Amino acid sequence: MFPRFSTPSIWREMDRMQREMNRLFNDYTPFRYRTAPSYPALNLWADEESVVLRAELPGLKPNDIDISIDDGDLTLSGHRMREELPENATYHRQERNYGSFTRSIRLPFKIEADEVEATMKNGVLTLTLPRAEEDKPKKITIKT
Amino acid sequence: MTEETKAMEVQEQERVPEERTERMRDKACYLPQSDIYETEENYHLVLDMPGVDEKSIDITLEKNILTINGFTDVDAPKGYSLARAEYNIGDYERSFRLTDQIDRENIEASYEDGVLRLTLPKAEEAKARKITVKTT
Numbered sequence: 001m002f003p004r005f006s007t008p009s010i011w012r013e014m015d016r017m018q019r020e021m022n023r024l025f026n027d028y029t030p031f032r033y034r035t036a037p038s039y040p041a042l043n044l045w046a047d048e049e050s051v052v053l054r055a056e057l058p059g060l061k062p063n064d065i066d067i068s069i070d071d072g073d074l075t076l077s078g079h080r081m082r083e084e085l086p087e088n089a090t091y092h093r094q095e096r097n098y099g100s101f102t103r104s105i106r107l108p109f110k111i112e113a114d115e116v117e118a119t120m121k122n123g124v125l126t127l128t129l130p131r132a133e134e135d136k137p138k139k140i141t142i143k144t
Numbered sequence: 145m146t147e148e149t150k151a152m153e154v155q156e157q158e159r160v161p162e163e164r165t166e167r168m169r170d171k172a173c174y175l176p177q178s179d180i181y182e183t184e185e186n187y188h189l190v191l192d193m194p195g196v197d198e199k200s201i202d203i204t205l206e207k208n209i210l211t212i213n214g215f216t217d218v219d220a221p222k223g224y225s226l227a228r229a230e231y232n233i234g235d236y237e238r239s240f241r242l243t244d245q246i247d248r249e250n251i252e253a254s255y256e257d258g259v260l261r262l263t264l265p266k267a268e269e270a271k272a273r274k275i276t277v278k279t280t
Contacts, residue, residue, distance in 0.1 A: 041231035045224035056194040058258030123194035123258015
């Protein structure tokens with residue numbers, strides 16, 4: 001179904017599907033019963049040395065987003081402005097949301113905060129978070 | 145008053161009956177979240193389409209159906225394995241049915257920071273007019 005991802009383990013795939021279903025059903029429940037979804041939704045990739053994180057933040061400028069890192073905790077916050085309407089404008093339909101958001105996640109390892117790269121392109125934020133040097137696993141060689 | 149209700153017909157139509165060929169892209173396709181608002185001169189359409197390249201956006205107006213297509217080209221970073229996925233990447237497609245009260249020749253579109261904005265000017269005859277009462 002998702003050919004772009006390298007074959008993940010079946011359990012990870014099940015987890016992902018569960019989250020996706022929860023999100024999907026949340027969209028159709030009456031507003032008052034909804035749980036506030038975590039915003040923004042994040043996609044995370046990792047290897048031994050770094051983590052790549054992506055979030056869709058349409059309509060936000062790089063300056064509108066605040067990224068802070070404390071060891072292995074990453075906090076993303078920002079504000080999406082309400083559309084500035086000219087006078088006498090009336091809405092026929094409003095589906096896009098606006099307001100403030102904050103989201104924190106715990107990363108799998110300590111991050112070298114000075115070497116984090118953040119880019120924003122077409123409303124998609126990409127963060128590359130390298131693992132802190134002191135946190136990297138050490139190879140121990142066996143002496144003969 | 146009749147003027148008012150007519151103007152409200154710029155409503156979205158969820159799915160246009162298929163006349164074209166089937167989609168052949170191996171990707172999910174989403175309805176972008178949209179706002180529609182009206183000012184004295186124009187109708188405005190605002191669509192969230194993050195991850196789309198400006199050049200890949202395709203806007204067509206056939207008869208009175210305005211169709212917006214956006215194709216994403218965001219690939220997973222190479223050499224990494226997926227650790228957590230909360231959203232899925234896909235293309236965008238949405239159609240709207242327009243009334244006759246739109247000046248078709250002068251529809252404008254702009255794309256910035258993942259947001260597509262369309263300005264649909266009202267046709268001359270659809271604009272609100274002030275009628276002054278003459279006194280004799």
